[in-house]
Amino acid sequence: MAMVDGVRISQVLDNLISKAIIASHGGVLSVKSKLGVGTTRSIVIPARVLNAELRVSEATKQ
Numbered sequence: 515m516a517m518v519d520g521v522r523i524s525q526v527l528d529n530l531i532s533k534a535i536i537a538s539h540g541g542v543l544s545v546k547s548k549l550g551v552g553t554t555r556s557i558v559i560p561a562r563v564l565n566a567e568l569r570v571s572e573a574t575k576q
Contacts, residue, residue, distance in 0.1 A: 529543070529545060532555075536557055536559065539559050540559065540560050541557060541558055541559035541560065542557075542558045543555065543556070543557055544556040544557075544558075
């Protein structure tokens with residue numbers, strides 16, 4: 515298994531690919547790691563209204 519500074523290259527690629535996909539949706543990937551304890555990944559992706567015009571017209575009908 516290929517390692518760079520004690521980190522597997524597959525983990526680095528996984529983080530880069532994940533970060534790119536999440537960022538393309540306007541989100542953020544956070545990774546916190548503590549030696550001997552583990553790694554925590556947090557993903558935040560904003561909710562978006564897909565069809566704002568439809569929602570506005572439905573709200574004005576009521």
